[in-house]
Amino acid sequence: MPQYAALTYTPDVDWSAPEQAEEMADYGRFGTEHAEHIRGGQVLFPTTTATVVRVTGGRGGEVVTSDGPYAETKEVLSGFYLLEATDLDEAVKLAAEIPAAWNGAVEVRPVIPL
Numbered sequence: 001m002p003q004y005a006a007l008t009y010t011p012d013v014d015w016s017a018p019e020q021a022e023e024m025a026d027y028g029r030f031g032t033e034h035a036e037h038i039r040g041g042q043v044l045f046p047t048t049t050a051t052v053v054r055v056t057g058g059r060g061g062e063v064v065t066s067d068g069p070y071a072e073t074k075e076v077l078s079g080f081y082l083l084e085a086t087d088l089d090e091a092v093k094l095a096a097e098i099p100a101a102w103n104g105a106v107e108v109r110p111v112i113p114l
Contacts, residue, residue, distance in 0.1 A: 088108070
């Protein structure tokens, strides 16, 4: 069965903080209700914990790192699910149930099997 990455874009918050408990409960319900379709996923820490890595000059060049997010945006990549669905229509239906779709966005992309 095809797999789809459901990338969640939400406000840049610390999802482990107590004030996020109610919304995290919504994610827990999504996970319970759709467990047969979920093959993996994680929640990401805020972008303030990010490190951006670039290599100047291509392979073998100098490795340059910088703190913080890649870009300043209102919504950030905050997590993902790896979903198994019969087709894109079913994946979109599942994505609409992810709480991030209610106050942010969920990007659905087919996964290329390696």
